Amino acid sequence: MSDRSYPDIIAGVIIAVFGTIVAVYAATHYNIGTVRRMGPGMFPTALGVIIGVLGVLLTLTAALRMIPAERIPEINWRAAVLVLTSVVLFSVLINTAGLFPAVIAVVATSAYADKGATVKTTVILSAILSVLAFLIFKFALGMNFKLMEWPF
Amino acid sequence: MSYLDNVLLGLETALSWYNLLWCFVGVFLGTLLGVIPGIGVLAAISMLFPLTFQLEPTAALIMLAGIWYGTSYGGNTASILLNVPGSPSNAITCLDGYPMTKQGRGGIALLMTTVASFVGGSVGIILLMAFAGTISAYALNFSSAEYFSLMLLGLVAASNISNGSIVKSLIMVALGVLFGLVGSDIYTGARRFDFGVLDLADGINLIALAMGLFGVSEVIASIGKVNGKDVDPKSVSLSAMKPTRDDMRRSWMPMVRGSSIGSFFGTLPGTGPSIAAFMAYAIEKRVAKQPERFGKGAIEGIMAPESANNAADQTSFIPTLALGIPGSATMALMLGALMIHGIAPGPQLMTEQPSLFWGLVMSFWIGNVLLVILNVPLIGVWVRLLMVPYNWLFPAVLMFICIGTYSVNNSAFDVLLVMAFGGLGYALRVLGFPPAPMLLGFVLGPMMEEHFRRAMLLSRGDFATFIDRPISAVVLGFTLLILLWGFKPMLMRKRSTSA
Numbered sequence: 001m002s003d004r005s006y007p008d009i010i011a012g013v014i015i016a017v018f019g020t021i022v023a024v025y026a027a028t029h030y031n032i033g034t035v036r037r038m039g040p041g042m043f044p045t046a047l048g049v050i051i052g053v054l055g056v057l058l059t060l061t062a063a064l065r066m067i068p069a070e071r072i073p074e075i076n077w078r079a080a081v082l083v084l085t086s087v088v089l090f091s092v093l094i095n096t097a098g099l100f101p102a103v104i105a106v107v108a109t110s111a112y113a114d115k116g117a118t119v120k121t122t123v124i125l126s127a128i129l130s131v132l133a134f135l136i137f138k139f140a141l142g143m144n145f146k147l148m149e150w151p152f
Numbered sequence: 153m154s155y156l157d158n159v160l161l162g163l164e165t166a167l168s169w170y171n172l173l174w175c176f177v178g179v180f181l182g183t184l185l186g187v188i189p190g191i192g193v194l195a196a197i198s199m200l201f202p203l204t205f206q207l208e209p210t211a212a213l214i215m216l217a218g219i220w221y222g223t224s225y226g227g228n229t230a231s232i233l234l235n236v237p238g239s240p241s242n243a244i245t246c247l248d249g250y251p252m253t254k255q256g257r258g259g260i261a262l263l264m265t266t267v268a269s270f271v272g273g274s275v276g277i278i279l280l281m282a283f284a285g286t287i288s289a290y291a292l293n294f295s296s297a298e299y300f301s302l303m304l305l306g307l308v309a310a311s312n313i314s315n316g317s318i319v320k321s322l323i324m325v326a327l328g329v330l331f332g333l334v335g336s337d338i339y340t341g342a343r344r345f346d347f348g349v350l351d352l353a354d355g356i357n358l359i360a361l362a363m364g365l366f367g368v369s370e371v372i373a374s375i376g377k378v379n380g381k382d383v384d385p386k387s388v389s390l391s392a393m394k395p396t397r398d399d400m401r402r403s404w405m406p407m408v409r410g411s412s413i414g415s416f417f418g419t420l421p422g423t424g425p426s427i428a429a430f431m432a433y434a435i436e437k438r439v440a441k442q443p444e445r446f447g448k449g450a451i452e453g454i455m456a457p458e459s460a461n462n463a464a465d466q467t468s469f470i471p472t473l474a475l476g477i478p479g480s481a482t483m484a485l486m487l488g489a490l491m492i493h494g495i496a497p498g499p500q501l502m503t504e505q506p507s508l509f510w511g512l513v514m515s516f517w518i519g520n521v522l523l524v525i526l527n528v529p530l531i532g533v534w535v536r537l538l539m540v541p542y543n544w545l546f547p548a549v550l551m552f553i554c555i556g557t558y559s560v561n562n563s564a565f566d567v568l569l570v571m572a573f574g575g576l577g578y579a580l581r582v583l584g585f586p587p588a589p590m591l592l593g594f595v596l597g598p599m600m601e602e603h604f605r606r607a608m609l610l611s612r613g614d615f616a617t618f619i620d621r622p623i624s625a626v627v628l629g630f631t632l633l634i635l636l637w638g639f640k641p642m643l644m645r646k647r648s649t650s651a
Binding site for chain 1: 203206317319320322323326327329330333337339340342344345368371372373375376541542543544546547548550551553554555558559562564565567568570571574575578582583584585601604605608609612613615
């Protein structure tokens with residue numbers, strides 16, 4: 001039972017604002033219709049209201065300390081940034097440069113998310129996984145990938 | 153068709169070499185991914201999902217189901233040998249499994265939990281065979297009002313059971329429903345929340361969402377935490393696996409109790425194998441003559457939860473297959489798989505596609521037998537897999553996630569979605585929001601909207617239709633009770649702090 005859970009309070013406010021935006025956006029952009037014959041806007045509008053109310057509820061419960069504050073685990077920034085970047089690189093490279101560059105990019109970038117990564121192990125791992133990806137997806141499953149292409 | 157005909161039809165389907173092969177592939181890969189810590193069943197299924205696109209629907213489902221219950225078999229390996237659960241439903245097995253390893257009885261623990269898993273799974277399959285037909289025959293009379301109420305019950309129950317705050321779980325459900333609404337409106341065709349992005353016109357890809365929420369975010373969370381260092385391969389040689397007579401004697405009743413508890417919790421919406429395993433352990437400790445042995449390597453403490461989680465794995469198919477309403481996030485993913493393969497889940501499934509339904513159920517038997525055959529001699533192989541350092545494994549996992557998602561629609565945009573949901577999933581995890589209810593909301597949301605609108609159309613805009621129909625009213629009553637029960641701790645604490 002520590003202090004008030006400030007992360008919960010902040011998260012609740014963000015969610016409440018988000019719900020309000022959803023409700024307003026849906027109500028103004030989509031046709032609401034009638035209860036009997038609902039338009040595409042009614043369900044999302046109601047949902048936005050529900051999300052907003054739940055956000056307010058989260059903020060209130062956290063602010064009034066009705067829920068014991070949980071300890072927030074430490075954020076592994078290094079892992080988060082490198083892993084997410086590696087996925088983006090794959091997305092960019094798969095259609096422009098092909099399978100091998102995309103696999104090497106995702107493996108080599110993400111490997112450094114662990115502090116113990118070295119250039120040698122990364123090169124070996126990239127090579128093994130490129131071959132594995134080729135064998136499984138291209139050779140065995142016959143999927144349609146460009147293997148390698150110069151985008152320039 | 154008589155019952156026996158159905159069973160024979162199912163066996164015929166399940167024993168065709170094609171289905172048999174994919175059942176084997178499913179349970180093998182399921183065990184493999186179950187052994188690796190940090191990959192839960194949801195990540196396992198979503199990672200391997202794209203491999204099933206080339207298969208016929210029956211084989212695809214058999215394989216996916218094999219992955220699902222296979223992870224339960226494999227998940228206990230890391231629990232017992234490393235004190236790290238392979239998947240959440242095996243977490244409780246650490247309590248007595250790891251002490252057994254420290255006493256040099258790890259091999260026995262692995263063998264006996266394989267037996268427990270088989271017994272639990274078998275009990276679950278028998279119940280599935282016995283009740284799915286009755287329930288789906290009954291459900292043929294359901295109208296949209298009942299379906300809406302049942303789905304609401306599933307969502308609320310799922311939010312309530314997962315540990316942590318019910319408000320956070322409900323928020324995740326609601327956000328999931330919102331993500332489910334992206335794309336074309338089924339009634340009018342109007343585009344919703346696509347913001348002019350052409351790739352979003354058909355909605356958010358289920359696989360991309362699941363891979364991001366459960367694959368990428370789990371990988372980020374596990375990096376630097378999992379370490380497969382000190383496993384002694386000798387402790388799991390075949391000769392070290394022979395249980396003593398005392399072990400056998402102590403194991404019977406926990407398996408019986410565990411299987412019953414697991415079967416019950418499997419069918420309840422929102423519960424599933426993790427809760428079942430936890431309850432089985434708690435009850436076992438309560439009925440034990442020497443409860444002080446628990447936590448120090450009591451064999452009862454691994455037998456009950458392992459039979460419970462496997463029984464729950466099987467019985468959770470009852471609402472999913474008989475009603476088309478998934479009770480847990482994993483079943484929601486299975487339901488999504490059904491729909492992607494062009495199969496409409498629901499009470500008609502058993503009558504319209506008997507070979508698919510009974511083939512799937514019969515394949516559960518075959519898969520469970522395969523798992524026993526696979527696990528006893530291969531335990532040594534799984535153990536060696538645990539010794540592969542995690543920093544070699546996770547880049548491979550990410551590669552499979554990327555290629556797998558891409559290959560679903562040949563869409564680089566879907567891979568970007570994986571990144572987005574991976575980041576969102578990790579942020580929400582850090583803030584203590586459970587990711588599973590979001591997936592359940594995502595799958596059930598569009599179906600709920602459809603049934604809600606149809607029910608209102610049929611009732612000419614009268615909301616009373618949901619309480620006029622008795623089944624719907626009872627289900628809504630339950631939903632309300634569960635909701636109140638979930639909010640109770642908050643209300644109670646409020647009173648005590650204001651007093």
